Amino acid sequence: MEKFYRLLDLLTRHHRAVGMSILSLLTAGGETIFSNIVFQCPCNSTWNLPYSLSFFICPALVLFLLAYVLSSKVGRLITGCCARDQGDTSGSISHKADPGQCSRMSKCCQKLICSRITLDAALAPVTWIAVALLGGIYYECAASATEWASKNFCQGQMPHCSEKLMQMPCQKKSPENSEEIQRTLKLLRAKSQMYGWILITVVVIFIMLVNCCKFCTSQVSFLQHKFLKIYEKQENEILTAESKRYATELAERNVKCFFEDVYQESVRIPGAAEWKEISVVIEPTDTAYSALHDYATHRPRENAYQNPDSN
Known part of the structure; x- marks a missing residue:
C-alpha cells in the first residue's frame, strides 16, 4: 500500500508530464487507426496529393483548435476582452466603447500567442504529423503524384511511367511487378520516415531551447x-x-x-x-x-x- 501511495504521489507531482504522455499515446493510436482503416489512397493524379495532405493537416488543425478550446487558461485570457466596460451601472448607459478596450484585447492576444498555451496545444498536432510521417502511408500516396517522384523514378522509363507510379499505392499486394513496386514504395517510405525523425528532432531541440531560455531569464x-x-x-x-x-x-x-x-x-x-x-x-x-x-x-x-x- 505504501508503494501505491508513492506511485500516486509521483503521478500527482508530475501530472503535467504524465498528461502530455497520455495525450501523445492517444494521438498516436488514433493516427494508426486512421491510416489503417479510414485512409484509402485514390491513386489518381488529381486527388492523390490533396487527399493525403488533408489527412496530414486537417486532423492536426482540429487537435490544435480543440486544445485551445479546452484550455482553461485561454478562457481566462480572452473572457471579457471584447466586452464594453459599463463602468457606472446605476442607470446611465454609455454608448461608447471603453477607451482601453482595444488595448486590453491586444494584451490578451499577445499573451495568448506568446504564452506556453501554444506549445501545449501544439503537442498533439505535432505528434499526429510525426507518427503519420513515420508510418509513411500518407506520404506514399502524396508523393506518387508529384513531379519529384516522376523525375526520380521515371527517368528513361516507359512513357506511362507516371500513371503507373500513381497506381503503386493501390498495388502493394499485386503480383505483377511486385519487386519494382515494393522497391519504389520502400524509397518513398524511407523518405517519409526521415522527415518524421527530422521533425521530432527539431521539436525536441526547440522545447529544450524554450525551457533553457525560460529558466535562464527567470526572476x-x-x-x-x-x-x-x-x-x-x-x-x-x-x-x-x-x-x-x-x-x-x-x-x-x-x-x-x-x-x-x-x-x-x-x-x-x-x-x-x-x-x-x-x-x-x-x-x-x-x-x-x-x-x-x-x-x-x-x-x-x-x-x-x-x-x-x-x-
Whole structure:
C-alpha cells in the first residue's frame, strides 16, 4: 500500500508530464487507426496529393483548435476582452466603447500567442504529423503524384511511367511487378520516415531551447519556482473546494427561501469586479504568486470592516 501511495504521489507531482504522455499515446493510436482503416489512397493524379495532405493537416488543425478550446487558461485570457466596460451601472448607459478596450484585447492576444498555451496545444498536432510521417502511408500516396517522384523514378522509363507510379499505392499486394513496386514504395517510405525523425528532432531541440531560455531569464530561483508550482496547485484545489461550498450554501438558501418562505442570512459572494481581478493571468513575482495572491495582499485592509451581509 505504501508503494501505491508513492506511485500516486509521483503521478500527482508530475501530472503535467504524465498528461502530455497520455495525450501523445492517444494521438498516436488514433493516427494508426486512421491510416489503417479510414485512409484509402485514390491513386489518381488529381486527388492523390490533396487527399493525403488533408489527412496530414486537417486532423492536426482540429487537435490544435480543440486544445485551445479546452484550455482553461485561454478562457481566462480572452473572457471579457471584447466586452464594453459599463463602468457606472446605476442607470446611465454609455454608448461608447471603453477607451482601453482595444488595448486590453491586444494584451490578451499577445499573451495568448506568446504564452506556453501554444506549445501545449501544439503537442498533439505535432505528434499526429510525426507518427503519420513515420508510418509513411500518407506520404506514399502524396508523393506518387508529384513531379519529384516522376523525375526520380521515371527517368528513361516507359512513357506511362507516371500513371503507373500513381497506381503503386493501390498495388502493394499485386503480383505483377511486385519487386519494382515494393522497391519504389520502400524509397518513398524511407523518405517519409526521415522527415518524421527530422521533425521530432527539431521539436525536441526547440522545447529544450524554450525551457533553457525560460529558466535562464527567470526572476526566481529554482526552489522558489518549485514552490510556485506547489502553491498554484494548492490554490486551485482550495479555490475549487471553497467555490463549491459557497455555491452549495447559496443554492440551499435560495431554494429554502422559495419553497419554505424562510429568510436566512445572506451568503457573501464576490462581485463581478472582484472575480475579474482574480481571473487575470499574471507573471509570478516575490510579492504576488498569482492574481488571487495579489488581490488578498492589497484588498483585505479596505474590506476588513465591511458588512459581509451586503447581498
